[in-house]
Amino acid sequence: MDERTKYWRPAEPKPSYEVVIVGGGGHGLSTAYYLAKNHGITDVCVVEKGWLAGGNMARNTTIIRSNYLWDESAAIYEHSLKLWEGLEEELGADLQFSQRGVMNLAHDLGDVRSSVRRVEANRLNGVDAEWLTPEDVQAFCPIVNVSPDVRYPVLGATLQRRGGVARHDKVAWGYATAASNLGVDIVEHSEVTGFVRGTGGRVEGVETTRGTIRANRTALVAAGHTSVLAAMVGLRLPLQSHPLQALVSALYEPILDCVVMSNAVHVYVSQADKGELVMGAGIDAYNGYAQRGSFHVIEHQMAAALELFPIFEYASLLRTWAGIVDVCPDASPIVGPTPIDGLFLNCGWGTGGFKATPGSGWAFAELIATGASELARPYGLERFMTGALIDEHGAAAVAH
Amino acid sequence: MLLVRCPWCGPRDEIEFRYGGQAGLTYPADPEALSDEEWADYLFMRDNPKGPFRERWFHAAGCRRWFNAVRDTGTHRFVATYRLDEEPPV
Numbered sequence: 412m413d414e415r416t417k418y419w420r421p422a423e424p425k426p427s428y429e430v431v432i433v434g435g436g437g438h439g440l441s442t443a444y445y446l447a448k449n450h451g452i453t454d455v456c457v458v459e460k461g462w463l464a465g466g467n468m469a470r471n472t473t474i475i476r477s478n479y480l481w482d483e484s485a486a487i488y489e490h491s492l493k494l495w496e497g498l499e500e501e502l503g504a505d506l507q508f509s510q511r512g513v514m515n516l517a518h519d520l521g522d523v524r525s526s527v528r529r530v531e532a533n534r535l536n537g538v539d540a541e542w543l544t545p546e547d548v549q550a551f552c553p554i555v556n557v558s559p560d561v562r563y564p565v566l567g568a569t570l571q572r573r574g575g576v577a578r579h580d581k582v583a584w585g586y587a588t589a590a591s592n593l594g595v596d597i598v599e600h601s602e603v604t605g606f607v608r609g610t611g612g613r614v615e616g617v618e619t620t621r622g623t624i625r626a627n628r629t630a631l632v633a634a635g636h637t638s639v640l641a642a643m644v645g646l647r648l649p650l651q652s653h654p655l656q657a658l659v660s661a662l663y664e665p666i667l668d669c670v671v672m673s674n675a676v677h678v679y680v681s682q683a684d685k686g687e688l689v690m691g692a693g694i695d696a697y698n699g700y701a702q703r704g705s706f707h708v709i710e711h712q713m714a715a716a717l718e719l720f721p722i723f724e725y726a727s728l729l730r731t732w733a734g735i736v737d738v739c740p741d742a743s744p745i746v747g748p749t750p751i752d753g754l755f756l757n758c759g760w761g762t763g764g765f766k767a768t769p770g771s772g773w774a775f776a777e778l779i780a781t782g783a784s785e786l787a788r789p790y791g792l793e794r795f796m797t798g799a800l801i802d803e804h805g806a807a808a809v810a811h
Numbered sequence: 812m813l814l815v816r817c818p819w820c821g822p823r824d825e826i827e828f829r830y831g832g833q834a835g836l837t838y839p840a841d842p843e844a845l846s847d848e849e850w851a852d853y854l855f856m857r858d859n860p861k862g863p864f865r866e867r868w869f870h871a872a873g874c875r876r877w878f879n880a881v882r883d884t885g886t887h888r889f890v891a892t893y894r895l896d897e898e899p900p901v
Contacts, residue, residue, distance in 0.1 A: 638859035649855035651832070652884070696830035697813075698884045700861045705812045707826050740855050795851040 418588040419463075422596035424624050428456045430779060431617055431626035433603050433640060435459025436468040437579070438757055438764065439632035440586035441772025442779070443595045449773070450780035453594035456626070458619055460602035464583030467634050470702075470734035471765040472657050472679060472691040474670055476513040476574035477538050480529050483789040483801045484743065485536035490786055491770025492573060498769060504585035506577045507684060513574030513670040514543070514552060516719070518563040522675060526569045533571075541570045552669050554722050561718055563676050576670060576681050582768060606644050606754075614644065614753040628779055630755045635700065635735025637758040644751055648758070649740055649795050653694040654704035654733040655762055656712075660726040662686035667720075676715035688726060690716060694736060694762060704733045736761050741800040746775055746784075747791030755779055756792070813887060815880075818894045820873045831867030833857050834879045834899075861885045865899055868892070 430446060432439045435457045446452040459465075475495055477488035499506050517526045526542065533540035545557040548568045557565045587597055598621065605618035607625055616625035633640050635652045663686050672679040677693045692712040695704040709731055717723055739745060739759040744767070746757050757775045760767060774786035794800055813825040839845055839853055858864065864884045869877050881890040881899060891900045 636861070639861050642860070647852070647856045648859070649851075649857065650859050651857055652859055652861075697882070697887070698832075698859065698864060698866070699887050700885050701887050703887075705825055707812060737859075795855045796847040 418584045419591035419597050422456070422598055424456060424458070424596065424598045424601065424619070424621055426623070427616065427625035428596070429454040429626065430628045430630060431455075431624050432457045432630045432632055433617060434632035434634065435463045435587075435597060435599060436466050436632065436634060437464060437583055437586070437768035438634075438760070438771045438775070440464070440583055440590060440597075441768050442630060442632060442757065442775045443597075443772075444586045444590040444593070445773045445776035446780060447590055447593035447595055449776060452780055455590075455594075456596040456598060456624060457590070458601045458603060458617065458624065459597070459599045462599050463587055463597065464580060467734040467736065467764060468579055468583050470657065470732055471579060472681070472689050473576045473579050473765055474513060474574070474672070474679060474681065475508075475577060475766040476571050477766070478513070478515070478529065478533050478540055478569060478571045478574070479803060480532050481801050481803065482536060484803055485533065485538050487770050487774060487786045487790075488767060489536065489538050490773065491767050494769035494773060495577065496573070498582075498585070502585040502589045504581060504588065506581045506585055508575065508577040510573050510575040511669050511681075512551070512570055512572045513672065514548065515569045516548070516555075516565050516671065516673040517567045517569070518565065518673065518675040520566075523566050526567065530569050539571055539573050541572070543568045543570050552667070552671060554666060554720055555671060556719055556721055563673070563715070563718060565719075574670065579765060586768075586772070603640060608644075609753075612751060614751055627753070628755060629753055630757065630775065630779055632757045632775070634758065634760065634764065635737050637737050637756070641756075644754065646749060646751065648745070648792075650737045650745075650759055651698055652700055652735050652737050653697070654699045654701065655692070655694045655736045656704040656708055656731055656733045657689070657691040658709060658712075658731040659683070659687035659689050659729050660723075661729050663688065663726065666722065671719070673715065673719060676719065678712050678715040678719070680716060680720070687729060688723065694738065695733070700735055702733050702735060736764075738762070740795075742803040743801040744771070744790055745792055746771065746778065746787040747793075748778070749792065813889070815868060816889065816892045817870045817873055818878050818892055819876060820870060823870070823873060827870060827872035829869040829871045831869055831877065834865040834867045863890055
């Protein structure tokens with residue numbers, strides 16, 4: 412038996428559904444699950460061009476936190492974190508969800524000021540947040556170098572104790588299995604090649620490499636490839652797709668029991684249960700769909716990591732990879748309807764989508780099912796016309 | 812690592828350059844006449860193709876001049892680089 416068929420039911424696409432979701436990654440699968448679970452819409456098909464959760468869901472650094480500055484962000488990311496806290500029980504799956512704490516380091520006065528501001532903003536929004544002095548930082552994570560004579564001295568840090576990590580593929584399998592059990596069809600290796608257009612240009616489903624699938628509502632949840640799909644219906648979006656690189660070291664004894672992020676020096680680190688150090692970088696500057704980046708980005712990231720963690724000096728690099736992240740000008744996602752009837756959009760999660768997997772699916776399902784979602788409302792495309800941007804560049808505790 | 816051919820300096824390592832995003836965007840001739848939708852289009856909407864893409868590069872650690880490129884975003888391979896006063900190659 413295929414190892415994965417223990418989880419979800421392999422499906423052949425039917426000719427039509429109530430909802431077709433384009434993209435079988437974390438957000439697409441959670442959208443399908445909450446459509447079925449929260450709204451009783453089970454006539455749903457998830458089409459995925461590759462294998463399930465083989466895109467950014469397999470390529471991220473699994474960090475979960477909700478310590479965003481702005482109210483709109485705090486609302487959706489904190490809702491997501493609350494869902495994470497009950498998710499293993501809800502899905503009946505071990506997700507290796509570990510609230511080991513996420514620490515965001517501050518290296519200069521500007522960092523300190525914006526970090527303290529963010530701690531206060533988080534608290535006002537009911538998000539747990541603490542400010543740590545360099546001594547507190549060392550107590551919380553003894554291997555961080557807090558000596559003052561380094562290029563980027565640690566002047567303090569914010570700490571979200573409820574933040575942490577989860578096992579990315581188990582999250583996807585958990586949602587896929589639960590959605591499948593509720594009647595959702597998951598169709599892998601089915602690439603969307605076009606859209607079915609009806610009266611007045613209404614989108615009424617998708618053309619795929621496995622045939623036409625008609626649907627009353629079509630939902631794009633395709634991350635880095637969203638612009639490519641949107642171009643098929645003449646929709647131009649405020650998105651640019653970039654490679655985002657990450658890497659793992661060889662396996663080591665447990666040495667790091669929290670998540671450490673640094674905005675200024677562009678590195679974020681945790682240690683997987685197996686023992687690899689998992690590290691992420693900033694995006695490569697250029698647009699790219701090739702799922703690889705330039706090595707100087709890795710070198711820059713390693714220089715930062717070694718200054719912060721001198722103990723990593725002899726660690727060896729095991730492998731590097733890249734995902735394709737779709738970035739909005741304000742570093743916030745787009746979750747909303749489109750100017751085209753029948754077509755909904757969930758994209759632009761950029762460098763931080765994994766943590767939002769439950770909340771994104773929850774809000775998007777609500778929007779598709781009922782036509783409105785309070786969590787998603789600020790994230791519509793119209794914010795680029797009204798100017799009501801949600802500027803999380805630099806404010807979101809990490810560089811984008 | 813990309814090898815970028817500056818039209819003036821020749822092929823140089825990517826770390827000498829800064830990326831400038833989509834090329835060929837022009838400031839509106841009559842900005843006050845623009846609707847909110849047209850402003851949004853100018854400020855925020857961008858082409859994002861998987862394939863040939865016209866983009867700007869800046870040789871920051873070289874001649875410090877801007878130039879344009881056509882690069883395939885699916886492979887990251889440069890099709891051509893050309894000066895700002897040159898027409899894009901076909």
